[in-house]
Amino acid sequence: MPVDVEARVIRNTRLSPDYNVIALAAPEIAAVTAPGQFVMVKLGRGSVPLLRRPFSVFEVLRTGDRVDGISLLSKRVGVTTDMLFEAVEGDVVSCLGPLGRPFEPVDPPAEAWMVAGGVGLAPFATLTEALRARATAATLFYGARSGGELFYLDWFESRGVRLVLSTEDGSIGDHGRVTMPLERHLRAATGSDTTVYACGPEPMLEAVARVAAKYGRPSQVSVERVMGCGLGGCYSCVIPVRNGREGHHYVRSCIGGPVFAGDEIVWD
Amino acid sequence: MSEPDLSVRLGSLRLANPLIAASGCFGYGVEYADVVDLSLLGGVAVKGLFLKERQGHPPERIVETPAGMLNAIGLQGIGVHRFIKEKLPELRDRRATVIVNICGSTLDEYVELARILSDAEGVAALELNISCPNIKEGGITFGCSLNGTFEVVSAVKKVTRLPVIPKLTPNVTDVASFARASEEAGADAVSLVNTFLAMAIDIETRRPVLSNIVGGLSGPAIRPIAVRMVYECRRAVKIPVIGMGGIASARDAIEFLIAGATAVQVGTANFVDPFIWTKLLDGIREYLERHGIAHVSALTGTIDTTSREKQWISS
Numbered sequence: 001m002p003v004d005v006e007a008r009v010i011r012n013t014r015l016s017p018d019y020n021v022i023a024l025a026a027p028e029i030a031a032v033t034a035p036g037q038f039v040m041v042k043l044g045r046g047s048v049p050l051l052r053r054p055f056s057v058f059e060v061l062r063t064g065d066r067v068d069g070i071s072l073l074s075k076r077v078g079v080t081t082d083m084l085f086e087a088v089e090g091d092v093v094s095c096l097g098p099l100g101r102p103f104e105p106v107d108p109p110a111e112a113w114m115v116a117g118g119v120g121l122a123p124f125a126t127l128t129e130a131l132r133a134r135a136t137a138a139t140l141f142y143g144a145r146s147g148g149e150l151f152y153l154d155w156f157e158s159r160g161v162r163l164v165l166s167t168e169d170g171s172i173g174d175h176g177r178v179t180m181p182l183e184r185h186l187r188a189a190t191g192s193d194t195t196v197y198a199c200g201p202e203p204m205l206e207a208v209a210r211v212a213a214k215y216g217r218p219s220q221v222s223v224e225r226v227m228g229c230g231l232g233g234c235y236s237c238v239i240p241v242r243n244g245r246e247g248h249h250y251v252r253s254c255i256g257g258p259v260f261a262g263d264e265i266v267w268d
Numbered sequence: 269m270s271e272p273d274l275s276v277r278l279g280s281l282r283l284a285n286p287l288i289a290a291s292g293c294f295g296y297g298v299e300y301a302d303v304v305d306l307s308l309l310g311g312v313a314v315k316g317l318f319l320k321e322r323q324g325h326p327p328e329r330i331v332e333t334p335a336g337m338l339n340a341i342g343l344q345g346i347g348v349h350r351f352i353k354e355k356l357p358e359l360r361d362r363r364a365t366v367i368v369n370i371c372g373s374t375l376d377e378y379v380e381l382a383r384i385l386s387d388a389e390g391v392a393a394l395e396l397n398i399s400c401p402n403i404k405e406g407g408i409t410f411g412c413s414l415n416g417t418f419e420v421v422s423a424v425k426k427v428t429r430l431p432v433i434p435k436l437t438p439n440v441t442d443v444a445s446f447a448r449a450s451e452e453a454g455a456d457a458v459s460l461v462n463t464f465l466a467m468a469i470d471i472e473t474r475r476p477v478l479s480n481i482v483g484g485l486s487g488p489a490i491r492p493i494a495v496r497m498v499y500e501c502r503r504a505v506k507i508p509v510i511g512m513g514g515i516a517s518a519r520d521a522i523e524f525l526i527a528g529a530t531a532v533q534v535g536t537a538n539f540v541d542p543f544i545w546t547k548l549l550d551g552i553r554e555y556l557e558r559h560g561i562a563h564v565s566a567l568t569g570t571i572d573t574t575s576r577e578k579q580w581i582s583s
Binding site: 001002004042047048049050051052096225226228229231232233234235236237238239240249250255 | 292293294295299300302303315323324326327328329330331332334335336337339341344487488489516536538539540541542543
Protein backbone atom coordinates (compact mmCIF):
# COMPACT_ATOMS: atom_id res chain seq x y z
CA MET A 1 0.00 0.00 0.00
CA PRO A 2 1.56 3.30 -1.06
CA VAL A 3 2.04 6.13 1.42
CA ASP A 4 2.51 9.86 0.90
CA VAL A 5 5.57 11.13 2.75
CA GLU A 6 6.60 14.75 3.13
CA ALA A 7 10.26 13.82 2.89
CA ARG A 8 13.03 16.13 4.06
CA VAL A 9 16.07 16.43 1.80
CA ILE A 10 18.98 14.81 3.65
CA ARG A 11 21.54 15.82 1.02
CA ASN A 12 21.67 16.68 -2.65
CA THR A 13 24.76 15.55 -4.56
CA ARG A 14 25.37 17.05 -7.97
CA LEU A 15 27.11 14.54 -10.20
CA SER A 16 27.40 16.76 -13.29
CA PRO A 17 25.76 19.91 -14.69
CA ASP A 18 22.65 17.78 -15.40
CA TYR A 19 22.62 14.84 -13.00
CA ASN A 20 22.07 14.74 -9.25
CA VAL A 21 21.31 12.23 -6.55
CA ILE A 22 18.92 13.51 -3.92
CA ALA A 23 18.60 11.70 -0.59
CA LEU A 24 15.18 11.90 1.04
CA ALA A 25 14.04 11.01 4.55
CA ALA A 26 11.25 8.64 3.60
CA PRO A 27 11.92 5.53 5.72
CA GLU A 28 8.27 4.40 5.40
CA ILE A 29 8.75 4.06 1.64
CA ALA A 30 12.33 2.76 1.82
CA ALA A 31 11.35 -0.09 4.13
CA VAL A 32 8.89 -1.61 1.66
CA THR A 33 10.38 -0.77 -1.74
CA ALA A 34 10.94 -3.68 -4.10
CA PRO A 35 13.60 -3.45 -6.86
CA GLY A 36 12.44 -1.34 -9.78
CA GLN A 37 9.53 0.34 -8.00
CA PHE A 38 8.98 4.08 -8.25
CA VAL A 39 7.67 7.09 -6.37
CA MET A 40 5.55 9.99 -7.60
CA VAL A 41 7.28 13.22 -6.63
CA LYS A 42 5.95 16.74 -6.14
CA LEU A 43 7.89 19.83 -5.17
CA GLY A 44 6.19 22.88 -3.77
CA ARG A 45 2.53 23.35 -3.05
CA GLY A 46 1.62 25.46 -6.05
CA SER A 47 -0.07 24.64 -9.32
CA VAL A 48 3.13 24.86 -11.41
CA PRO A 49 4.20 22.14 -11.72
CA LEU A 50 0.80 20.67 -11.04
CA LEU A 51 1.22 16.94 -11.46
CA ARG A 52 3.66 14.63 -9.72
CA ARG A 53 6.47 13.06 -11.73
CA PRO A 54 7.60 9.43 -11.55
CA PHE A 55 11.12 8.52 -10.36
CA SER A 56 12.59 5.08 -9.80
CA VAL A 57 13.80 4.57 -6.27
CA PHE A 58 17.59 4.64 -6.72
CA GLU A 59 19.13 3.63 -3.39
CA VAL A 60 17.52 2.45 -0.19
CA LEU A 61 19.59 4.35 2.40
CA ARG A 62 20.64 2.59 5.57
CA THR A 63 22.68 3.29 8.69
CA GLY A 64 23.51 -0.12 10.10
CA ASP A 65 20.16 -1.88 10.43
CA ARG A 66 18.17 1.33 10.36
CA VAL A 67 16.44 2.38 7.14
CA ASP A 68 16.84 6.14 6.67
CA GLY A 69 15.21 6.84 3.36
CA ILE A 70 15.59 6.68 -0.36
CA SER A 71 17.59 8.46 -3.01
CA LEU A 72 16.54 9.44 -6.51
CA LEU A 73 18.83 9.69 -9.54
CA SER A 74 17.64 12.64 -11.60
CA LYS A 75 18.59 14.26 -14.87
CA ARG A 76 17.45 17.80 -15.67
CA VAL A 77 14.83 17.71 -18.39
CA GLY A 78 12.05 19.95 -17.08
CA VAL A 79 10.54 21.91 -14.23
CA THR A 80 10.47 19.17 -11.59
CA THR A 81 13.97 17.88 -12.34
CA ASP A 82 15.29 21.47 -12.27
CA MET A 83 13.75 21.87 -8.82
CA LEU A 84 15.22 18.55 -7.70
CA PHE A 85 18.63 19.72 -8.95
CA GLU A 86 18.36 23.00 -7.03
CA ALA A 87 16.89 21.54 -3.81
CA VAL A 88 18.92 21.99 -0.63
CA GLU A 89 19.13 20.10 2.65
CA GLY A 90 15.97 20.63 4.68
CA ASP A 91 13.68 21.24 1.70
CA VAL A 92 10.58 19.06 1.57
CA VAL A 93 9.72 16.76 -1.33
CA SER A 94 6.37 14.99 -1.39
CA CYS A 95 6.86 11.31 -2.27
CA LEU A 96 4.00 8.92 -2.99
CA GLY A 97 5.00 5.29 -3.13
CA PRO A 98 6.32 2.73 -3.52
CA LEU A 99 4.41 2.07 -6.73
CA GLY A 100 4.40 -0.31 -9.66
CA ARG A 101 5.27 -3.87 -10.56
CA PRO A 102 8.90 -4.56 -9.62
CA PHE A 103 11.68 -6.53 -11.31
CA GLU A 104 11.72 -10.23 -10.58
CA PRO A 105 15.30 -11.06 -9.52
CA VAL A 106 16.59 -14.42 -10.71
CA ASP A 107 18.28 -16.99 -8.49
CA PRO A 108 21.59 -18.78 -9.13
CA PRO A 109 22.76 -20.51 -11.18
CA ALA A 110 21.04 -18.02 -13.49
CA GLU A 111 22.86 -14.73 -14.04
CA ALA A 112 21.41 -11.23 -14.16
CA TRP A 113 22.58 -8.88 -16.88
CA MET A 114 21.44 -5.34 -16.30
CA VAL A 115 21.43 -2.88 -19.19
CA ALA A 116 21.28 0.83 -18.32
CA GLY A 117 21.14 3.81 -20.67
CA GLY A 118 21.87 7.19 -19.08
CA VAL A 119 19.49 8.01 -16.24
CA GLY A 120 18.10 4.50 -16.80
CA LEU A 121 20.70 3.42 -14.24
CA ALA A 122 18.16 4.39 -11.58
CA PRO A 123 16.35 1.08 -10.85
CA PHE A 124 19.52 -1.03 -10.85
CA ALA A 125 20.86 -0.17 -7.41
CA THR A 126 17.83 -1.75 -5.71
CA LEU A 127 17.97 -4.69 -8.13
CA THR A 128 21.68 -5.15 -7.36
CA GLU A 129 20.92 -5.37 -3.63
CA ALA A 130 18.21 -7.96 -4.28
CA LEU A 131 20.53 -10.00 -6.50
CA ARG A 132 23.32 -9.84 -3.90
CA ALA A 133 20.96 -11.18 -1.25
CA ARG A 134 20.40 -14.18 -3.52
CA ALA A 135 24.07 -14.48 -4.46
CA THR A 136 23.11 -14.13 -8.12
CA ALA A 137 26.02 -13.12 -10.36
CA ALA A 138 25.35 -9.71 -11.88
CA THR A 139 26.72 -7.74 -14.81
CA LEU A 140 25.93 -4.10 -15.59
CA PHE A 141 26.09 -2.97 -19.21
CA TYR A 142 26.09 0.77 -18.76
CA GLY A 143 25.97 3.24 -21.62
CA ALA A 144 26.01 7.03 -21.68
CA ARG A 145 26.80 9.87 -24.04
CA SER A 146 30.28 10.30 -22.56
CA GLY A 147 32.49 9.07 -19.74
CA GLY A 148 31.54 12.09 -17.64
CA GLU A 149 27.99 10.74 -17.48
CA LEU A 150 28.84 7.31 -16.11
CA PHE A 151 28.13 7.44 -12.38
CA TYR A 152 28.31 5.24 -9.29
CA LEU A 153 30.79 2.82 -10.90
CA ASP A 154 32.51 2.21 -7.53
CA TRP A 155 29.12 1.59 -5.89
CA PHE A 156 28.30 -1.24 -8.29
CA GLU A 157 31.86 -2.65 -8.37
CA SER A 158 32.06 -2.77 -4.58
CA ARG A 159 28.93 -4.91 -4.62
CA GLY A 160 30.48 -7.45 -6.92
CA VAL A 161 28.83 -6.30 -10.13
CA ARG A 162 30.86 -6.83 -13.30
CA LEU A 163 30.87 -3.60 -15.33
CA VAL A 164 30.78 -3.38 -19.12
CA LEU A 165 30.84 0.29 -20.14
CA SER A 166 30.10 2.05 -23.39
CA THR A 167 29.92 5.68 -24.47
CA GLU A 168 28.59 7.29 -27.60
CA ASP A 169 31.72 9.46 -27.88
CA GLY A 170 34.05 6.55 -27.16
CA SER A 171 35.68 8.28 -24.16
CA ILE A 172 35.24 5.18 -21.98
CA GLY A 173 34.56 1.57 -22.93
CA ASP A 174 32.93 0.57 -26.20
CA HIS A 175 32.43 3.34 -28.72
CA GLY A 176 28.71 3.34 -29.51
CA ARG A 177 25.44 2.07 -28.16
CA VAL A 178 25.19 -0.19 -25.11
CA THR A 179 23.55 -2.94 -27.16
CA MET A 180 26.85 -3.57 -29.03
CA PRO A 181 28.74 -5.02 -26.04
CA LEU A 182 25.52 -6.66 -24.86
CA GLU A 183 25.18 -8.60 -28.12
CA ARG A 184 28.88 -9.51 -28.14
CA HIS A 185 28.60 -10.97 -24.64
CA LEU A 186 25.33 -12.78 -25.41
CA ARG A 187 26.92 -14.37 -28.45
CA ALA A 188 29.95 -15.51 -26.40
CA ALA A 189 28.01 -16.70 -23.35
CA THR A 190 27.10 -20.17 -24.47
CA GLY A 191 25.52 -22.32 -21.84
CA SER A 192 24.89 -19.70 -19.18
CA ASP A 193 21.32 -19.06 -18.15
CA THR A 194 20.89 -15.28 -18.32
CA THR A 195 18.00 -12.92 -17.69
CA VAL A 196 18.39 -9.45 -19.19
CA TYR A 197 17.06 -6.41 -17.31
CA ALA A 198 16.89 -3.03 -19.03
CA CYS A 199 16.03 0.59 -18.31
CA GLY A 200 16.68 3.58 -20.53
CA PRO A 201 15.27 5.34 -23.58
CA GLU A 202 12.56 3.34 -25.35
CA PRO A 203 14.53 2.74 -28.57
CA MET A 204 17.24 1.20 -26.38
CA LEU A 205 14.67 -0.97 -24.59
CA GLU A 206 13.34 -2.18 -27.90
CA ALA A 207 16.85 -3.01 -29.13
CA VAL A 208 17.68 -4.83 -25.89
CA ALA A 209 14.43 -6.81 -25.98
CA ARG A 210 15.14 -7.82 -29.60
CA VAL A 211 18.73 -8.86 -29.03
CA ALA A 212 17.79 -10.79 -25.88
CA ALA A 213 15.08 -12.62 -27.81
CA LYS A 214 17.52 -13.29 -30.66
CA TYR A 215 19.74 -15.21 -28.22
CA GLY A 216 16.82 -16.87 -26.49
CA ARG A 217 17.12 -14.93 -23.22
CA PRO A 218 14.16 -13.58 -21.27
CA SER A 219 14.16 -9.83 -20.69
CA GLN A 220 12.48 -7.53 -18.22
CA VAL A 221 12.34 -3.88 -19.27
CA SER A 222 11.34 -0.85 -17.21
CA VAL A 223 9.49 1.72 -19.31
CA GLU A 224 8.88 5.39 -18.68
CA ARG A 225 5.75 6.92 -20.13
CA VAL A 226 4.12 10.29 -19.46
CA MET A 227 2.30 9.57 -16.23
CA GLY A 228 -0.49 11.49 -14.52
CA CYS A 229 -1.22 9.80 -11.23
CA GLY A 230 0.80 6.60 -10.72
CA LEU A 231 -2.19 4.71 -9.32
CA GLY A 232 -4.16 3.67 -12.38
CA GLY A 233 -6.67 6.51 -12.24
CA CYS A 234 -5.94 8.51 -15.36
CA TYR A 235 -5.06 6.01 -18.12
CA SER A 236 -2.37 8.26 -19.58
CA CYS A 237 0.79 6.14 -19.18
CA VAL A 238 -0.38 3.26 -21.35
CA ILE A 239 1.89 1.08 -23.49
CA PRO A 240 0.74 -1.35 -26.19
CA VAL A 241 0.99 -4.94 -24.98
CA ARG A 242 0.60 -7.97 -27.23
CA ASN A 243 -2.89 -9.42 -27.29
CA GLY A 244 -3.31 -12.49 -29.44
CA ARG A 245 -1.30 -12.91 -32.61
CA GLU A 246 -1.77 -9.56 -34.30
CA GLY A 247 -3.46 -7.29 -31.83
CA HIS A 248 -2.48 -5.24 -28.83
CA HIS A 249 -4.20 -3.53 -25.98
CA TYR A 250 -3.10 -0.56 -23.88
CA VAL A 251 -1.86 -1.40 -20.41
CA ARG A 252 -1.30 1.26 -17.76
CA SER A 253 2.44 1.23 -17.11
CA CYS A 254 1.95 2.56 -13.55
CA ILE A 255 0.13 -0.53 -12.29
CA GLY A 256 0.74 -3.07 -15.09
CA GLY A 257 4.43 -1.98 -15.13
CA PRO A 258 6.74 -0.16 -15.18
CA VAL A 259 8.46 -3.53 -15.59
CA PHE A 260 7.25 -5.64 -18.50
CA ALA A 261 8.58 -8.75 -20.19
CA GLY A 262 10.45 -7.44 -23.23
CA ASP A 263 8.54 -9.74 -25.58
CA GLU A 264 5.06 -8.65 -24.45
CA ILE A 265 5.47 -5.03 -25.56
CA VAL A 266 4.49 -4.04 -29.10
CA TRP A 267 7.22 -1.58 -30.02
CA ASP A 268 6.09 1.34 -32.18
CA MET B 269 -22.83 23.07 18.27
CA SER B 270 -22.99 19.45 17.13
CA GLU B 271 -21.10 18.20 14.08
CA PRO B 272 -22.44 19.77 10.90
CA ASP B 273 -24.55 17.52 8.68
CA LEU B 274 -22.67 16.97 5.41
CA SER B 275 -25.31 14.88 3.65
CA VAL B 276 -26.88 16.16 0.44
CA ARG B 277 -29.74 15.10 -1.80
CA LEU B 278 -29.67 14.70 -5.57
CA GLY B 279 -33.29 13.95 -6.35
CA SER B 280 -34.04 10.62 -4.71
CA LEU B 281 -30.36 9.94 -4.08
CA ARG B 282 -28.87 10.79 -0.71
CA LEU B 283 -25.09 11.20 -0.48
CA ALA B 284 -23.24 11.07 2.83
CA ASN B 285 -21.38 14.22 1.81
CA PRO B 286 -21.06 16.46 -1.25
CA LEU B 287 -17.73 15.04 -2.49
CA ILE B 288 -17.77 12.86 -5.61
CA ALA B 289 -14.74 11.43 -7.39
CA ALA B 290 -15.00 12.71 -10.96
CA SER B 291 -15.42 10.29 -13.83
CA GLY B 292 -12.24 9.65 -15.79
CA CYS B 293 -10.06 10.66 -12.86
CA PHE B 294 -10.61 7.73 -10.52
CA GLY B 295 -10.43 4.63 -12.74
CA TYR B 296 -13.22 2.28 -11.72
CA GLY B 297 -12.75 3.25 -8.08
CA VAL B 298 -11.20 -0.09 -7.15
CA GLU B 299 -7.75 1.22 -8.17
CA TYR B 300 -7.99 3.61 -5.21
CA ALA B 301 -9.42 1.19 -2.65
CA ASP B 302 -5.99 0.75 -1.01
CA VAL B 303 -5.47 4.45 -0.40
CA VAL B 304 -9.02 5.75 0.16
CA ASP B 305 -11.91 4.34 2.14
CA LEU B 306 -14.41 4.50 -0.72
CA SER B 307 -17.36 4.57 1.69
CA LEU B 308 -16.12 7.94 3.01
CA LEU B 309 -16.79 9.58 -0.35
CA GLY B 310 -20.20 11.00 -1.16
CA GLY B 311 -19.97 9.17 -4.46
CA VAL B 312 -17.64 7.56 -6.95
CA ALA B 313 -18.28 8.42 -10.61
CA VAL B 314 -16.53 5.63 -12.50
CA LYS B 315 -14.74 5.98 -15.79
CA GLY B 316 -17.07 6.43 -18.75
CA LEU B 317 -18.44 3.14 -20.04
CA PHE B 318 -19.59 2.16 -23.49
CA LEU B 319 -21.44 -1.07 -24.21
CA LYS B 320 -18.25 -2.58 -25.57
CA GLU B 321 -14.58 -2.45 -24.69
CA ARG B 322 -12.65 0.44 -26.16
CA GLN B 323 -8.95 0.77 -26.76
CA GLY B 324 -8.69 4.56 -26.49
CA HIS B 325 -6.22 6.84 -28.24
CA PRO B 326 -2.52 6.09 -28.70
CA PRO B 327 -0.10 7.98 -26.42
CA GLU B 328 0.64 10.82 -25.83
CA ARG B 329 -2.58 11.14 -23.93
CA ILE B 330 -1.83 13.93 -21.48
CA VAL B 331 0.34 17.02 -21.22
CA GLU B 332 0.73 19.43 -18.36
CA THR B 333 -0.08 23.09 -19.05
CA PRO B 334 0.03 26.09 -16.68
CA ALA B 335 -1.99 25.13 -13.57
CA GLY B 336 -3.71 22.40 -15.54
CA MET B 337 -3.46 19.47 -17.89
CA LEU B 338 -4.81 18.42 -21.26
CA ASN B 339 -6.06 14.91 -21.74
CA ALA B 340 -7.23 12.92 -24.71
CA ILE B 341 -7.53 9.39 -23.36
CA GLY B 342 -10.25 8.46 -25.83
CA LEU B 343 -12.43 6.63 -23.30
CA GLN B 344 -10.36 3.46 -23.03
CA GLY B 345 -12.61 1.12 -21.12
CA ILE B 346 -13.67 -2.42 -20.38
CA GLY B 347 -17.31 -2.04 -21.42
CA VAL B 348 -20.40 -2.30 -19.28
CA HIS B 349 -20.58 -6.09 -19.01
CA ARG B 350 -17.07 -6.57 -17.72
CA PHE B 351 -17.61 -3.61 -15.38
CA ILE B 352 -20.63 -5.28 -13.81
CA LYS B 353 -18.84 -8.60 -13.52
CA GLU B 354 -15.34 -7.51 -12.52
CA LYS B 355 -15.59 -4.15 -10.74
CA LEU B 356 -19.07 -3.65 -9.33
CA PRO B 357 -18.89 -6.48 -6.74
CA GLU B 358 -15.81 -4.95 -5.12
CA LEU B 359 -17.37 -1.48 -5.17
CA ARG B 360 -20.41 -2.97 -3.40
CA ASP B 361 -18.20 -4.71 -0.83
CA ARG B 362 -16.44 -1.44 -0.14
CA ARG B 363 -19.79 0.32 0.28
CA ALA B 364 -19.10 2.90 -2.40
CA THR B 365 -21.97 5.02 -3.72
CA VAL B 366 -21.48 4.25 -7.37
CA ILE B 367 -22.42 6.71 -10.09
CA VAL B 368 -21.91 5.06 -13.46
CA ASN B 369 -20.89 7.39 -16.27
CA ILE B 370 -22.23 6.08 -19.58
CA CYS B 371 -21.43 7.03 -23.18
CA GLY B 372 -22.98 5.97 -26.42
CA SER B 373 -22.55 6.65 -30.10
CA THR B 374 -26.31 6.52 -30.61
CA LEU B 375 -29.45 7.15 -28.61
CA ASP B 376 -30.12 3.41 -28.54
CA GLU B 377 -26.76 2.75 -26.91
CA TYR B 378 -27.54 5.12 -24.04
CA VAL B 379 -30.92 3.44 -23.57
CA GLU B 380 -29.37 -0.04 -23.68
CA LEU B 381 -26.68 0.95 -21.15
CA ALA B 382 -29.32 2.44 -18.84
CA ARG B 383 -31.40 -0.75 -19.04
CA ILE B 384 -28.45 -2.99 -18.29
CA LEU B 385 -27.24 -0.89 -15.36
CA SER B 386 -30.73 -0.54 -13.88
CA ASP B 387 -30.72 -4.30 -13.39
CA ALA B 388 -27.29 -4.35 -11.79
CA GLU B 389 -27.02 -4.37 -8.03
CA GLY B 390 -25.10 -1.50 -6.48
CA VAL B 391 -25.58 1.33 -8.97
CA ALA B 392 -26.79 4.54 -7.30
CA ALA B 393 -27.16 6.84 -10.31
CA LEU B 394 -26.36 7.28 -13.98
CA GLU B 395 -24.26 10.15 -15.27
CA LEU B 396 -24.75 10.68 -19.00
CA ASN B 397 -21.51 11.56 -20.71
CA ILE B 398 -22.71 13.87 -23.47
CA SER B 399 -19.65 16.05 -23.21
CA CYS B 400 -16.40 14.17 -23.84
CA PRO B 401 -14.42 16.45 -26.18
CA ASN B 402 -12.03 13.73 -27.30
CA ILE B 403 -14.03 11.31 -29.40
CA LYS B 404 -15.86 12.13 -32.56
CA GLU B 405 -18.56 9.48 -32.50
CA GLY B 406 -19.49 9.91 -28.84
CA GLY B 407 -22.11 11.79 -26.93
CA ILE B 408 -20.73 15.25 -27.60
CA THR B 409 -23.07 15.48 -30.56
CA PHE B 410 -25.93 15.15 -28.08
CA GLY B 411 -24.30 17.52 -25.64
CA CYS B 412 -23.83 20.31 -28.18
CA SER B 413 -27.46 20.35 -29.34
CA LEU B 414 -30.39 21.35 -27.15
CA ASN B 415 -32.66 18.87 -28.94
CA GLY B 416 -30.06 16.11 -28.64
CA THR B 417 -29.67 16.76 -24.92
CA PHE B 418 -33.43 16.72 -24.41
CA GLU B 419 -33.83 13.52 -26.43
CA VAL B 420 -31.11 11.49 -24.75
CA VAL B 421 -32.19 12.49 -21.24
CA SER B 422 -35.86 11.75 -21.84
CA ALA B 423 -35.10 8.44 -23.58
CA VAL B 424 -32.93 7.28 -20.67
CA LYS B 425 -35.46 8.49 -18.09
CA LYS B 426 -38.11 6.29 -19.73
CA VAL B 427 -36.18 3.08 -19.05
CA THR B 428 -34.67 3.60 -15.61
CA ARG B 429 -35.66 4.50 -12.08
CA LEU B 430 -32.11 5.50 -11.26
CA PRO B 431 -31.39 9.21 -10.91
CA VAL B 432 -30.17 10.52 -14.28
CA ILE B 433 -27.47 13.19 -14.33
CA PRO B 434 -26.36 14.56 -17.71
CA LYS B 435 -22.77 15.83 -17.61
CA LEU B 436 -22.60 19.07 -19.55
CA THR B 437 -19.88 20.44 -21.77
CA PRO B 438 -18.59 23.99 -21.31
CA ASN B 439 -17.80 24.16 -25.03
CA VAL B 440 -21.11 25.84 -25.91
CA THR B 441 -22.24 29.45 -25.94
CA ASP B 442 -24.77 29.14 -23.14
CA VAL B 443 -24.41 26.22 -20.72
CA ALA B 444 -27.50 27.28 -18.77
CA SER B 445 -29.76 26.53 -21.75
CA PHE B 446 -28.45 22.95 -21.73
CA ALA B 447 -29.18 22.67 -18.02
CA ARG B 448 -32.70 23.87 -18.79
CA ALA B 449 -33.14 21.34 -21.62
CA SER B 450 -31.97 18.62 -19.24
CA GLU B 451 -34.42 19.69 -16.57
CA GLU B 452 -37.32 19.80 -19.05
CA ALA B 453 -36.43 16.27 -20.14
CA GLY B 454 -36.67 15.04 -16.57
CA ALA B 455 -33.03 15.00 -15.42
CA ASP B 456 -32.64 14.59 -11.68
CA ALA B 457 -29.55 16.79 -11.59
CA VAL B 458 -26.90 18.14 -13.96
CA SER B 459 -23.14 17.95 -13.53
CA LEU B 460 -20.73 20.47 -15.01
CA VAL B 461 -18.23 21.19 -16.35
CA ASN B 462 -16.50 18.61 -18.45
CA THR B 463 -13.14 19.76 -19.84
CA PHE B 464 -12.49 22.70 -22.14
CA LEU B 465 -11.39 21.80 -25.65
CA ALA B 466 -7.77 22.88 -25.98
CA MET B 467 -4.43 22.02 -27.55
CA ALA B 468 -0.69 22.22 -27.06
CA ILE B 469 2.05 22.22 -29.70
CA ASP B 470 5.70 21.18 -29.43
CA ILE B 471 7.36 24.17 -31.07
CA GLU B 472 10.59 22.27 -31.87
CA THR B 473 8.84 19.59 -33.93
CA ARG B 474 5.73 21.72 -34.71
CA ARG B 475 3.69 18.68 -33.85
CA PRO B 476 0.69 18.61 -31.51
CA VAL B 477 1.73 17.09 -28.18
CA LEU B 478 -1.36 14.86 -28.00
CA SER B 479 -1.88 12.09 -30.53
CA ASN B 480 -5.51 13.23 -30.82
CA ILE B 481 -4.24 16.77 -31.66
CA VAL B 482 -6.81 18.34 -29.31
CA GLY B 483 -7.72 17.46 -25.74
CA GLY B 484 -9.65 18.62 -22.72
CA LEU B 485 -8.21 21.14 -20.26
CA SER B 486 -8.79 20.50 -16.56
CA GLY B 487 -7.23 21.63 -13.28
CA PRO B 488 -7.06 24.89 -11.35
CA ALA B 489 -6.66 26.84 -14.60
CA ILE B 490 -10.35 26.36 -15.45
CA ARG B 491 -11.84 26.88 -12.00
CA PRO B 492 -13.08 30.47 -12.30
CA ILE B 493 -14.86 29.69 -15.59
CA ALA B 494 -16.45 26.60 -14.08
CA VAL B 495 -17.62 28.56 -11.04
CA ARG B 496 -19.28 31.10 -13.35
CA MET B 497 -21.01 28.34 -15.30
CA VAL B 498 -22.30 26.65 -12.15
CA TYR B 499 -23.61 30.01 -11.00
CA GLU B 500 -25.44 30.52 -14.31
CA CYS B 501 -26.94 27.02 -14.27
CA ARG B 502 -28.10 27.34 -10.69
CA ARG B 503 -30.09 30.43 -11.69
CA ALA B 504 -31.57 28.62 -14.69
CA VAL B 505 -32.86 25.38 -13.12
CA LYS B 506 -34.43 24.04 -9.94
CA ILE B 507 -32.79 20.59 -10.09
CA PRO B 508 -29.49 20.18 -8.20
CA VAL B 509 -26.27 21.22 -9.91
CA ILE B 510 -23.10 19.20 -9.35
CA GLY B 511 -20.13 21.50 -9.81
CA MET B 512 -16.61 20.65 -10.87
CA GLY B 513 -13.56 22.17 -12.50
CA GLY B 514 -10.19 22.55 -10.83
CA ILE B 515 -11.22 21.95 -7.23
CA ALA B 516 -8.01 21.38 -5.26
CA SER B 517 -8.92 22.42 -1.73
CA ALA B 518 -11.86 22.75 0.66
CA ARG B 519 -11.91 26.47 -0.15
CA ASP B 520 -12.44 25.67 -3.82
CA ALA B 521 -15.22 23.18 -3.07
CA ILE B 522 -16.98 25.72 -0.84
CA GLU B 523 -16.73 28.32 -3.60
CA PHE B 524 -18.68 25.98 -5.92
CA LEU B 525 -21.30 25.33 -3.24
CA ILE B 526 -21.80 29.04 -2.69
CA ALA B 527 -22.05 29.57 -6.45
CA GLY B 528 -24.93 27.10 -6.52
CA ALA B 529 -23.63 23.54 -6.45
CA THR B 530 -25.35 20.95 -4.26
CA ALA B 531 -22.41 18.57 -4.60
CA VAL B 532 -18.99 18.78 -6.22
CA GLN B 533 -16.70 16.48 -8.14
CA VAL B 534 -12.93 16.38 -7.82
CA GLY B 535 -10.77 15.04 -10.63
CA THR B 536 -7.33 16.36 -11.46
CA ALA B 537 -6.50 17.15 -7.82
CA ASN B 538 -6.95 13.47 -7.00
CA PHE B 539 -4.06 12.70 -9.37
CA VAL B 540 -1.84 15.05 -7.41
CA ASP B 541 -3.02 13.93 -3.97
CA PRO B 542 -5.01 10.70 -3.71
CA PHE B 543 -5.36 11.38 0.03
CA ILE B 544 -7.17 14.67 -0.63
CA TRP B 545 -10.64 13.44 0.38
CA THR B 546 -10.31 13.54 4.15
CA LYS B 547 -8.57 16.92 3.88
CA LEU B 548 -11.51 18.28 1.87
CA LEU B 549 -14.07 16.86 4.31
CA ASP B 550 -12.22 18.28 7.31
CA GLY B 551 -11.94 21.66 5.63
CA ILE B 552 -15.63 21.83 4.75
CA ARG B 553 -16.61 20.73 8.26
CA GLU B 554 -14.33 23.36 9.80
CA TYR B 555 -15.83 26.08 7.58
CA LEU B 556 -19.40 25.13 8.46
CA GLU B 557 -18.58 25.16 12.17
CA ARG B 558 -16.81 28.51 11.91
CA HIS B 559 -19.82 30.01 10.15
CA GLY B 560 -22.41 28.32 12.38
CA ILE B 561 -24.00 26.42 9.49
CA ALA B 562 -25.66 23.20 10.64
CA HIS B 563 -26.18 21.58 7.25
CA VAL B 564 -23.94 21.81 4.21
CA SER B 565 -26.92 22.08 1.86
CA ALA B 566 -27.78 25.40 3.52
CA LEU B 567 -24.66 26.77 1.82
CA THR B 568 -25.78 25.99 -1.72
CA GLY B 569 -26.42 29.06 -3.83
CA THR B 570 -25.89 31.50 -0.98
CA ILE B 571 -23.77 33.85 -3.06
CA ASP B 572 -24.59 37.42 -2.11
CA THR B 573 -24.81 39.57 -5.20
CA THR B 574 -26.71 42.39 -3.52
CA SER B 575 -26.45 45.51 -5.66
CA ARG B 576 -23.85 43.82 -7.82
CA GLU B 577 -26.07 41.98 -10.26
CA LYS B 578 -25.06 42.87 -13.77
CA GLN B 579 -27.57 43.16 -16.55
CA TRP B 580 -25.63 41.01 -19.02
CA ILE B 581 -25.80 37.84 -16.99
CA SER B 582 -28.31 35.67 -18.76
CA SER B 583 -31.52 34.89 -16.93
